[in-house]
Amino acid sequence: MVAIEDYVARIEGTCGEEKDVIVIFKYDKKDDAIAKILKKAKVEKSISGIIFELTFNGISFRIYANGKAIFRGVKNKDELNKTLANLLV
């Protein structure tokens, strides 16, 4: 059974009122994770193949080619986990 933990190394809440959440994918799984996400989420914009601006179920986020993602306006940890599960599992 595939789990979020298979792909995600760390989740960091940023400081600041924006309350962004940074998701860092496991180094050896990052390409797989990005490929899965790109299949499911809507690509709003792709910048130089380095950044992808995406939306999924009303949540906007950015993925960087080095295996890091910023999620905006996520209400809480449960919502983030649910979103990640829908995208990755």
Next chain:
Amino acid sequence: MLDPYKVREDFPILKRKINNHNLIYFDNAATSQKPRQVIEAIEDFYTNHNANVHRAVHTLSQEASELYEGAHEEVAKFINAKNMAETIFVRGTTEATNLVAYAWGLRSLKRGDEVVLSLMEHHSNIVPWELLSKIIGFNVKYADVNADGTLNYEDFESKFSSKTKMACVGHVSNVNGVVNDVKHLVKVAHENGALILVDGAQSVPHLPVDVKDLDVDFLAFSGHKMLGPTGIGVLYGKEEILEKMEPFHGGGEMIKEVSFNPATGRCRITWNDLPWRFEAGTPDISGGVGLMEAVKYLKKIGMQNVKEHEEMLTEYTVKYMRECEKIKIYGPKDLSAKCGIIPFTVEDLSSHDVALFLDNCGIMIRSGLHCAQPLHQIFKLQSSARASFYIYNTREEIDRFMEVLKEITQI
């Protein structure tokens, strides 16, 4: 003059590649990288001299004690303290501030007294006093900051009254690198009968700092921001003030005697001499050894050279950034009273996006509030990106940084 290319040879980490790019490390205000001399000194300690310090007669303990005491002496000379009794080793600036708040403040402040801070302080210089004020009931007053991020000196002076017992200010802002006129602030505090604690976390690693010349009562700084290891820092305090203070933590090392008195059923305790009175328990001996080596390294370069090198890098970067319409720099236009810390934003992008894009290209900067939320409120910012320099950074690195920043502004 400092030769950053020669300096770089001493820093093994700078040979690393990140995401197939040469590592460019511009997060020095958060922590500095470590030269091989510091790494080897720590390795040598554990390989050849490791033992607990003081009160043992065996050879290794004496060697460890000599190294650890030598570290205190080296640090004392570095900041021109009277002697090593005035340099207490702590975990870092945060612990040093807490030490003053609790060991001095808990016994010297009472309800109705006042402590003056400023709105440009790092949280570590705010939170201990706010916490303590909830226990004692003294007031905390905050001096204002001008729109350009410099301290409002008039407002600072106006906050003092006969009730003011302590002032706490940063020497250099960790957000915008502004260098405060500490000599003036000390004069103001002393004229009003107050003591002053200076947060030197961003000044001691980057400028010549002379505690006698500044006449500060307390100075706090961290080893890891000045080439030393994490977990070791320093509280300087004037000997005559430290002598009157009760200990912060209790335990071994900080006592001379603990004798049980059967008549009273209690223990009678006498405190150890300075600085050990404030260093309870087994200290971070290897950290002290690493810090000593870091201090020796900086002394060899010369702190004036460190300062001038960072000023050159700052001027070079700011000039570049000002050419870019979409980049906004925060802080004073006049760079003469500024260290190598540059906070900035890129139009329409969050600071975290900027930092992640740069990370993708091997460039490490910080994003967020940098533990100084009140100052960000003044700038009306939710967060900022921050580039900060040190002795191993070069103009070529800044060229590459600006090349990537310009790419970011095209997004």
